[in-house]
Amino acid sequence: xxxxxxxxxxxPSGSGKTTIVQYLLKQEELNLDFSVSCTSREPxxxxxxxxxxxxISLKEFKQHIKNHDFLEWEEVYRDNFYGTLNSEIERIWxxxxxxxxxxxxxxxxxxxxxxxxxxxxxxxxPPSVDELKxxxxxRKTESExxxxxxxxxxxxxxxxxxxxxxxxxxxxxETALKESKDLVLKFIxxxx
Ligand code: 5GP
Numbered sequence: 001x002x003x004x005x006x007x008x009x010x011x012p013s014g015s016g017k018t019t020i021v022q023y024l025l026k027q028e029e030l031n032l033d034f035s036v037s038c039t040s041r042e043p044x045x046x047x048x049x050x051x052x053x054x055x056i057s058l059k060e061f062k063q064h065i066k067n068h069d070f071l072e073w074e075e076v077y078r079d080n081f082y083g084t085l086n087s088e089i090e091r092i093w094x095x096x097x098x099x100x101x102x103x104x105x106x107x108x109x110x111x112x113x114x115x116x117x118x119x120x121x122x123x124x125x126p127p128s129v130d131e132l133k134x135x136x137x138x139r140k141t142e143s144e145x146x147x148x149x150x151x152x153x154x155x156x157x158x159x160x161x162x163x164x165x166x167x168x169x170x171x172x173x174e175t176a177l178k179e180s181k182d183l184v185l186k187f188i189x190x191x192x
Contacts, residue, residue, distance in 0.1 A: 005098040005188050006115055007032065009180075010108030011124035012154035014136040016170040020124060021102045023177050030184055033097040035088050038064065038073075040081040044141045054085075072103075072110040077149055082107070098188055105160045112165075120187040122180065123164035127171045129154060 007024075011017040025032050036050065040058040049055050056064075061081045064070060073083025082104065092099045101111065105123070112121040126132045132154055136147045161167050166183055170176040 006119040007100045008108040008121045010105045012157045014132045015124045015126040017124040033092045121164045123161045
């Protein structure tokens with residue numbers, strides 16, 4: 001391990017974790033870089049290949065699995081694979097930065113297990129499942145069926161919250177942002 005800290009933000013989709021992660025990335029003193037995951041899903045809205053995700057085919061994804069290229073991977077939704085390439089970690093470590101991950105709960109806990117001391121694992125909790133539904137609908141980027149699939153998964157994901165180092169409730173965004181920044185700052189300063 002080349003020194004950088006690993007900051008994991010996991011949550012059911014629609015909890016606002018991406019907003020929090022994007023905010024943290026702008027805080028220069030945190031010295032963070034974003035771990036760009038691979039996914040086999042289609043780009044959504046204005047997502048950019050290489051910035052938001054590496055959008056690859058299911059075939060390519062499966063080839064990476066066979067080659068053991070992933071630090072972790074998950075079939076988060078049926079036929080929608082997501083994974084973190086080992087090469088992504090090496091790319092960011094080479095820049096001397098801390099790495100921030102926006103990944104699902106299973107992947108997040110897997111990283112924590114692999115690097116227990118170096119990882120801060122944060123769970124972002126939505127105020128309620130109903131609120132989550134409202135947020136996903138507002139996003140208007142997915143079909144009703146896909147939204148329902150995400151809601152169904154959210155209940156299972158919420159049950160994993162106690163396994164994380166910290167739980168941040170995203171009720172008032174400003175408060176969640178401040179809490180997140182304080183947590184990360186304290187963690188990266190610890191034995192730095
Ligand atoms: P979305 O399709 O909304 O971008 O992502 C769906 C879920 O997959 C989110 O919870 C997101 O954080 C998660 N995810 C994104 N990248 C990865 C990854 O590399 N590994 C895992 N396990 N989950 C990921």
